[in-house]
Each structure stands twice: as C-alpha cells, then as structure tokens.
Amino acid sequence: MRAAVLHAPGDLRVQDWPDPVAGPGELVLKVGSAAICGTDIRIFRGRKNKGVHFPTVLGHEFAGRIVAIGAGAGDFKIGECVGVDPVYPCGRCAYCQSGRENVCQNRQAMGYEFDGAFAEYVRIPAIGVQRGNIFRLPEGIDWSQAALAEPLGCVLNGQENMGIGVGDSLVIIGFGPIGALHLKTALVSGVRQVLVVEPNPARRAVAAHLGAVAIDPKSADVAEVVRNATDGLGADAVIVAIGVPQVANQALTLARKGGRINMFAGFSVGDMPPIDVNLIHYNELTITGASALKRRHFGTALALIASGRIDVSDLVTHRLPLAEAGRAMAIAEAGEGLKIVVEGPA
Ligand SMILES: [Zn+2]
Ligand SMILES: [Zn+2]
Known part of the structure; x- marks a missing residue:
C-alpha cells in the first residue's frame, strides 16, 4: 500500500509500505479520512518527541471501513464503517481504575506506538478492539465528520x-x-x-x-x-x-x-x-489540564455530530488525497483554513 511515512522530523515521504495484516483479535480498515492535528505538526517539526519513534506513520484522527477481521475480533463485519478512539488504556493501572483512563500509565495510541492512518490501510491492534475503542458510525455521518470525533472528544x-x-x-x-x-x-x-x-x-x-x-x-x-x-x-x-x-x-x-x-x-x-x-x-x-480523551467522550462526540447538535463539517476547509500528504501538512502548519483532511481510498 501507499503511506505517508515520517522518517525524521521534516522528512515525510509518501511511499510503498507493508500492507497491514489482521492478526488474532485485530482489524484492518481501509481509510476513509484522516485529519491533521496540531500534535502531528509538532511531531513533524520535532517539537514533540515523547513516545515518538521513526520511521512512523502519523494520523490518529480517522475513520474507515473494515476490510479484514482477525480470529476472535468480536462481532464486527466486513464492510462496516467505524471510527476509532485512538488512545488505548490498559484498564489495570491506578488511573484506569479511578476513571482517568486518558492518562493511563501504560496507554498506547494510534499514530504513536501503532502506525496511524495517513495511509491507504490501517491495522487496529487487538488491544484497541478489546477495550471497546472501535465505534460503529451512526447513520448520516460522513468520513471527514467521523475523523473529527477524536478532537471533539478531547x-x-x-x-x-x-x-x-x-x-x-x-x-x-x-x-x-x-x-x-x-x-x-x-x-x-x-x-x-x-x-x-x-x-x-x-x-x-x-x-x-x-x-x-x-x-x-x-x-x-x-x-x-x-x-x-x-x-x-x-x-x-x-x-x-x-x-x-x-x-x-x-x-x-x-x-x-x-x-x-x-x-x-x-x-x-x-x-x-x-x-x-x-x-x-x-x-x-x-x-x-487536558490530555487526550476517554472512550465515553468519543462516543458522545460521534452522537453530537450525527445528531447535528454540533456541526463540524464547516470546519473542514481542505481535503487532499494521500499522495499530497506533504502539502496537506504544510497547509495545516501555515494555519490556512481550519481542519485539513487527508482522504483515503474507502
Ligand atoms: Zn489530535
Ligand atoms: Zn491504565
């Protein structure tokens, strides 16, 4: 597949990258859309390095269509459209047990520990499926709206x-x-x-x-x-x-x-x-302070968007194909428009 791979700060290349495979308990999504976040820009510029490894595929605000399901990944079906709360809590640490899963001591996130969605396909690891971070999209919500559920949840x-x-x-x-x-x-x-x-x-x-x-x-x-x-x-x-x-x-x-x-x-x-x-x-x-989001915030955000109570569609000012991921990043960094979305093939 093609993916926008960050090799080092400032070095983003759209290139061939191994196709994700759904192992036991995992899903693979064909990306519908992935939005650029201020955090992506800080990582791109080397101004955020905690938890970042290279080479890496960024992109933690996304939604997509299920195209592969590993053994034991629950009752998901091929073709379903889902949004993903990208922060996977461990469920066991003191913070998870006291209602602060967003600051989990062992949290792992898409676009950080796991390759993100500035790519044609993205693998959802088993922990994300098990923790309930995968949300079926409600009726009447499009790809880019669904990608904004993550920042709205935050x-x-x-x-x-x-x-x-x-x-x-x-x-x-x-x-x-x-x-x-x-x-x-x-x-x-x-x-x-x-x-x-x-x-x-x-x-x-x-x-x-x-x-x-x-x-x-x-x-x-x-x-x-x-x-x-x-x-x-x-x-x-x-x-x-x-x-x-x-x-x-x-x-x-x-x-x-x-x-x-x-x-x-x-x-x-x-x-x-x-x-x-x-x-x-x-x-x-x-x-x-405020760090990331809890799973219930993601669900609430999707519901607010789908019901029209919070309209996010007017915040999406630019939609670019994956091949232009570098240009999309530059537009976001320049502060042109508001939300910049990289469109996937789904
Ligand atoms: Zn974000
Ligand atoms: Zn935890």
Missing part, C-alpha cells in the same frame, strides 16, 4: 475538567480547529457569551459568524475588552487553545476571581511560559 474532556456550564462567560485564546470546537461545544452547553482572542482575521471572521465576540490581540487591549464584557470582573472561564508562551499568563489575567482556566493546548519542547503565580494565589483561580 474538547469534551477538557470542558468537563474545567466545568463549563449554563450562564458562564468564556474566553477562548486561539481559534484554530480546536478553538472552534471549544466554541461550538460551549454554545451547546449554554454559555452566556464567548470572547475569542485570535490574530488571524479569517479565523476571527469564522468565530464572529458562529456567535463569538472576536478580538484581535494585535490591535485591541484584550483585558479591557474582556472586562467591559463582564461587568469589570473578568471571565468565568478561559481556555488556552494555542500553545504559545505569552498566552498562558494572559489567560490568568482574563479570569475573574474564582475563575477557571483550562490549559488545553500542549506547549512545544523548550517553550515554557512564565506565569505570575500570585494571580492564582490571590484570585483563587482553578487551573486544569
């Missing part, structure tokens, strides 16, 4: 960690695909208002179209705009949806006393931001 995990609810005022810093999914999710949860901080004018226009107040941090005093919109108090909740150092401390300044901040974005190696810890201390701020 967003659901982050908002659950911080607690977003009816009547909250919310600031989202960074409006890439993840910021956009945060906005759409928060609106479904009944927030009072959302302010989006984003320097890219095209992305600000999308945020405004979706109902947010879009702020240009280059020309506006962000803190003043947020204060004016919140009776001088600051926001109930702030989500950091882009991993650039200067926004981490800004997030603390935009929250009201008792406010909640979610550090959703990962920061690149060496990019550790300075933080005024007295803002946390005196303002009694609560800061949460």
